[in-house]
Amino acid sequence: MSMSHIFRKSRLAVSCGILGVRISCRFIFTHKMSVKQAEFADTNGFESKTPFLIGVAGGTASGKSTVCQRIMEKLGQQHKEQTERRVVCISQDSFYRTLTPSERLRAERGQFNFDHPDAFDDKKLLTILKDILAGKKVEVPEYDYITNSISNRSHTIYPADVVLIEGILVFYFPEVRELFHMKLFVDTDSDTRLARRVPRDIMERGRDLEQVLNQYMNFVKPAFEEFCLPTKKFADVIIPRGADNLVAIDLIVQHISEYLKKSASDKYRLMYAPLSPSTPTSPHRSGKIGRPH
Template sequence: MKIIGIAGGTASGKTTIANKLGDLSNQFGQVNIIRLDDYYLDHPELDLEERRKINYDHPNAFDTDLLVKHIGDLNKNQSIDVPEYDFVNHARKISTKKVQPSKVLIIEGILVLAIKEICDLLDIKIFVDTPDDIRFIRRLSRDVKKRNRTLDNVIDQYLTTVRPMHKVFVEPSKENADLIIPEGGHNSIAIEMVFKTIIDLLNK
């Protein structure tokens, strides 16, 4: 199994690129996509207000051990049950998603290249580089419309954790990338290049 990591700042276009690559490559063989966000640690011991205050942009917010184990299981040709995260309630859902082994696995998330245990497992490392102002506008729109956040809540979270953690962890992880894609999912040339690489991996 070959593993592709797609990292970048919040709302940079990581998911769009992962989905486009998955759709293209699935014409030739199965490609799985796993979101790092679904591996947020669960905190049932905290109430909703306390969970809202967690720094979700720090590497410690993720269940890295579980993700690494799941990657190992897929490499052993074993299926896994991927957790699903509820961003409205800041908690894992009861339901999980069954993922079967495949030739190619895409892992996308802001800290995929910043968490060493994950980065070391990647065969291809991609960083999506989108301007800060565009990313903030996208995040603001997404969180208000889809995650039941208020304008003030989004701005406060962005200033207190998202932006500082981007500077400390996400931006420096760009140095680990094999390929940097400007403008996210709108960069059709870069997506085509990665797609051809995936096809080569599938045909080996």
């Protein structure tokens, strides 16, 4: 039987006492995963690696960036030099497309929908991710939230073992979605997300309260329900309460830690292995298989 006909699916649900944490995992083995892992060659002066690519989706202010930061902190990667990091993080915001003059005027008035798929340059994101998977050093642009434009600055992403890509619509574009080896969805209550977004946009992005609320009601909320929330079904792991869910983050960190310790051939097997808790759960704590409502 050819590799293209081999499929392996597994699910895991963990319920932990009063925390009520449930993590649902689904991993599918396809012919795309039969590519040899971690072939080493000299690319752009750095060791060529095929990284473990993890997508992190969720609504605005759900805690996607914070989840990624927690993962990197627990793995001891936050304060390392860029060239020494084995785990790196990239934001989908770096791939907003350049606005036309009329769109920029609308954006200044808070009348442009930045949460719509058309606001992103998905082709550029796809190209960058393919280069990363090929073990290349890439330049990722920086987005300026004050001017609503891609700045002239960029940051270099060096070949790494694990790459996290976070954004509201990282699972929306099929070609991009298919590249991820693991998909996480940060599932946070809508009231909590709005309460976080308002002060963030006012203090960090120079918006006024009326503009933030109008944009949320007219664009952010409808776009979340139409484009972001439906992609939750593609997630392998759903993280309720975001970065506050320490149990879920610890399980993910454990899985990544095990991956980082393995040899190239072992990494290949672990990349498509189900996530599992470090200790067996007792019968009265075992949850039913499935995702939380």
